[in-house]
Amino acid sequence: MRIMADRGKVGLRLPPITLKVEGVKIKELVEAIGDPNPIYRDREAAIAHGYRDTPCPPTFGTLAMQEFCGGYFRAFEALGISLSKVLHGEEEYEYLGEIYPGDVLTCSMTVDSIAEKQTKTGLMDLVTLRTVFTNQEGREVLRARSLIIERK
Amino acid sequence: MQSFVDFERLEIGDPLPPLTKPPITKVQLVRYAGASGDFNPIHTDDEAARRAGLKGVIAHGLLVMGFVGEAVAAWAPRRCLKRLGVRFSGMTFPGDIITVGAKVEAKERVESGLKIVCGVSAADQDGGIKLSGHFELLIPHSRA
Numbered sequence: 001m002r003i004m005a006d007r008g009k010v011g012l013r014l015p016p017i018t019l020k021v022e023g024v025k026i027k028e029l030v031e032a033i034g035d036p037n038p039i040y041r042d043r044e045a046a047i048a049h050g051y052r053d054t055p056c057p058p059t060f061g062t063l064a065m066q067e068f069c070g071g072y073f074r075a076f077e078a079l080g081i082s083l084s085k086v087l088h089g090e091e092e093y094e095y096l097g098e099i100y101p102g103d104v105l106t107c108s109m110t111v112d113s114i115a116e117k118q119t120k121t122g123l124m125d126l127v128t129l130r131t132v133f134t135n136q137e138g139r140e141v142l143r144a145r146s147l148i149i150e151r152k
Numbered sequence: 153m154q155s156f157v158d159f160e161r162l163e164i165g166d167p168l169p170p171l172t173k174p175p176i177t178k179v180q181l182v183r184y185a186g187a188s189g190d191f192n193p194i195h196t197d198d199e200a201a202r203r204a205g206l207k208g209v210i211a212h213g214l215l216v217m218g219f220v221g222e223a224v225a226a227w228a229p230r231r232c233l234k235r236l237g238v239r240f241s242g243m244t245f246p247g248d249i250i251t252v253g254a255k256v257e258a259k260e261r262v263e264s265g266l267k268i269v270c271g272v273s274a275a276d277q278d279g280g281i282k283l284s285g286h287f288e289l290l291i292p293h294s295r296a
Contacts, residue, residue: 025187028183028186028187029187029188029218030222031183031187032180032183032184032186032187032188032215032218033184033215033218033219033221033222034173034174034180034222035218035221035222035225037222037225037226037230039225039230049229050229050231051230051231055230055231057218057221057222057225057230058218058220058221058224058225058230058233058236059214059217059218059221062188062189062190062214063188063189085204086192087240088213088214088240089239089240090237090238090239090240090285091213091214091217091237091238091240092235092236092237092238092285093235093236093237094234094235095233095234095235095236098231145237147239
């Protein structure tokens with residue numbers, strides 16, 4: 001039996017995830033990337049550059065999406081998508097506010113669209129997920145759009 | 153203090169100084185898995201990657217996008233970044249040496265400062281494009 005994304009799931013809102021921003025997670029991420037920018041790991045350097053504390057790097061939003069808080073994997077499960085057939089097609093972030101250690105972000109993911117596409121290598125499902133990140137003050141600080149490709 | 157690109161002086165079509173990263177290592181993929189929480193085994197386990205039809209582990213797309221984030225925050229202050237979007241177009245393997253390059257595509261003076269749109273891409277040592285996309289900066293007027 002072929003596994004494929006269920007089109008009836010368009011508009012589905014996944015249960016929101018709460019993400020507490022930790023300085024150590026920011027540091028772990030930039031260490032793995034190999035980004036030497038001192039603003040992410042040294043509070044004094046960040047303050048000297050005009051930040052309140054160590055800001056998060058541009059791709060920090062990926063943390064919310066991932067397995068440790070269930071995001072993507074839960075989404076795939078809800079959509080009936082097999083993980084080994086999944087490719088990441090596109091990712092876009094819109095930065096609306098600053099995110100600092102100690103912030104508590106509520107991340108809400110919605111299944112925006114599901115489309116089928118015929119390519120040279122076969123039939124694929126394109127699933128667009130949108131995530132809105134709201135901080136403890138109720139302010140939207142980040143929006144993410146992810147295009148996930150399921151090879152069939 | 154960091155020194156950033158002077159976008160006031162750049163014209164449309166001008167390139168930004170490229171960023172070349174050290175070769176990607178398998179250990180880096182393990183670290184990135186732990187840091188990001190993306191434990192899809194195709195990034196860390198060669199057996200699992202082969203079962204999924206790959207020749208071996210591949211890098212997380214978001215790791216390569218992380219290189220783009222590093223480059224952007226070296227070109228302009230982190231807080232000036234308003235939007236970053238990429239399309240992943242090729243798989244990245246351990247040993248690949250990724251270079252991030254960008255070009256100014258639009259420049260517009262707005263009330264709050266200078267709005268810049270750049271096209272950006274990341275390519276390996278053979279010129280194979282791994283991702284391409286755009287980012288948008290808003291550089292506030294200097295108070296000088």
